Amino acid sequence: MVSITRRRLGVLTAAAVALGAAIGLNVQAAQAETVLRVIPHADLKNVDPIWTTAYITRNHGYMVYDTLFAMDENLEPQPQMVDTWEVSEDTLTWTFVLRDGLTWHDGTPVTAEDCVASLKRWGARDGMGQKLMDVVASLEATDDKTIVMTLSEPYGLVLESIGKISSNVPFMMPKRLAETDPFEQVPEIVGSGPFMFSQEEWVPGSKVVYLRNEAYQPREESPSAAAGGKLAEVDRVEWLYIPDQTTALNALLNGEVDYWENPPVDLVPILQQNSDIVVEVLDPLGNQGMLRMNHLHPPFDNEKIRQAVVAAVNQETYMQAAIGDPEYFNVCTSLYACGSPLETTAGADLLVNPNMETAKKLLEEGGYDGTPVIILQATDIPVLNAASLVTAQTLRDIGMEVELQAMDWATLTSRRAVQDPVADGGWNVFHTWWIGGDISNPVTHTGLSTGGTERAWFGWPDDPKLEELRDAFSKETDAAAQKALADEIHARALQVVTHANFGTWFNPVAYRSNVSGLIKSPVQFFWNVSKE
Incomplete structure (x- = not known):
């Protein structure tokens, strides 16, 4: 870790040269109003939080x-x-x-x-x-x-x-x-929340601006996660997309930005050396990684081949590559959030005991014929980039042909919605993650939906039996019966392989010490946040 830190420090000065131009600072303008500058985890490209499940768009939704x-x-x-x-x-x-x-x-x-x-x-x-x-x-x-x-x-x-x-x-x-078609994005962003989206200042790939909504009337209760009073304590919130990690680090250390949503764990020691920086974990449940396969097209239209992938997923390998520091990750073989009431390993033998020989056998049973696997690789999100590289090598090791297609996360969130065959712009695999609150039960867990092309999430698994079980869970009121159903759903989901879980990690956030009021929650909120 020390050698990594020293190499990182050695390039900070060079990265600083173009920083001011990169994020468009205007110090004189900032003196006239309170501006909270945030480095978000991804670029905001799609702005309709009903049209997409992308967390950057969800975070945008909470602003407005x-x-x-x-x-x-x-x-x-x-x-x-x-x-x-x-x-x-x-x-x-x-x-x-x-x-x-x-x-x-x-x-x-x-x-x-x-x-x-x-x-x-x-x-x-x-x-x-x-x-x-x-x-x-x-x-x-x-x-x-x-x-x-x-x-x-x-x-x-x-x-x-x-x-x-x-x-x-x-x-x-x-x-x-x-009333906009739910499968099309709304043409205008008008909400009633504590901040307003400044359309004219939005620069995709660079900057998003939110202005305090002076007409907003917050609730009287104290804030508690997404509930309670939402007080816009600053005049502006600016999201500054800085995909280069060294440049982002330099921006926070020099006070050019106030908050970094998703700093890589290997940079945490550098941040902790600065007394003006606070590093902490705000999300108690953490994130679960998802390896999602496309059920519509070969080779993952075959259940045995999907099972082969699950059998090959070694969470320790993924987490060491993606996170590195064991302080920030867990091996978790439940599709429900570990630490949540429904955590289980029912039917999870392939996840609990990963084995390359088992994976090769399942691949052979599935009749894999050398069909290339197209993996969408989000290069601007370190965890997903690392997971993509691990998956590519893992699939090659069990005998599959693999092609990585590099792109930023914003592009990936559009591409994954394409149902066309791979030859026509489709895909086979992408990686994402879910916060614990999203995967605490079989109904809120979007990844367990198996309603096919009409109702399931990207990847479009289709399994009527699993949907019947999820329906039964939603109507059950007895806790013991719910738990039994949740276990049965879990086992069925791993049989048909809705997805593979590649580990659980806890993202630290980093911010300047003159920032206060951050809310502990699975989602990053910017109301109630003050800047001295």
Whole structure:
């Protein structure tokens, strides 16, 4: 680690030469207002958080949109835009009344009709939303502030669904935008949250600007994860995309930026040497890596070949390559978040006991014929870049032909939506990650959806039996029965191989010591953050 640190330090001066031009600083302008400058984990290319599950777009969504309910630090749903709510005795009718004073960024009032349209659009794309909408008999606005949801049968995850903390988050937007085809991006970003998106200052690949929403009326409760009062304590938040890690490091050390969302672990010792820098882990559950295969096209339209990949995944190898420091990673062979109530190894023999000979045997049983595997490689996110390299070598070691296609994460999040054959711009494998709050149960876990090309997430697995089990879980209210179903779902998911889990890690964040108010949460929020 020391030798890495010294080599890194040796190039900092050279990296500083072009830094000012790279991030477009204007010190005089900054003196007139409070500006929080953030290095995000990726470039913001797609701005519709219903259209994509990409975390950078989710984070953007939290800046500008608000939600009916929100998860607190215990992952319990709390009212956010909603003032009061009630449930009928038979649990079929849910009535929600909006808070007073809610307005969109264009100055128009937030109405129940807006929220109904927003829920319907979200419910068409999000896996958890789809399950909820399957039992929604009607969803309507009975007046300007009242939303009435009537179910066809009791459902155990209503508030957990409309208050889910991560992708896809059921963000509220004006009806005129919420009526956009859910498979197309909205043409305009208008929310009701604590910050406003500055469209004219957005420079894709470089800079995103958010302005304080002076009309926002926060809740009175103290902030708790995504719930509670959202106070915009700074005038502007600027996301400055700096893909070069050395340049990003230099920017934070020199005070050119205030916050770095995802510093590589091998740079942490350098950051910790500076008394003006704070390094800490804000997410208690961490992240789980996902190796996602495309079920539509060869070779991974074959279950045995997908199982071969799972058998070859050695999490220790992945985590050593991607993270390095054992302080920041765990080997976790549960598809649910380790440390969560449903953590299990049911049916996980291939994950628990990785074996290259087993993988080769399964590959042979699947009749692998040398079809090349196209891996989409996100070169600007170190963890995913490393995981792509490990997967490429692992697949070659078991006898597969592999081609890495390098691109930035923003491009990958568009490319992965392509269902066409590989020869026509499709793909076979990409890597991503999920926060623990996203994968705590079989319904919120988008990766376990097996609804095929119409309903499943990118990769499009299709397994009616698994969907039946997930439906049963969503309607079950007994905890013991839920746990049994969760185990059965887990085993089935690994049999059909919805994906492979390549390890769990905990991302530290780094920020200047004059920044305060950061919220401990699986998601990075920038309300309640002050800068002296």
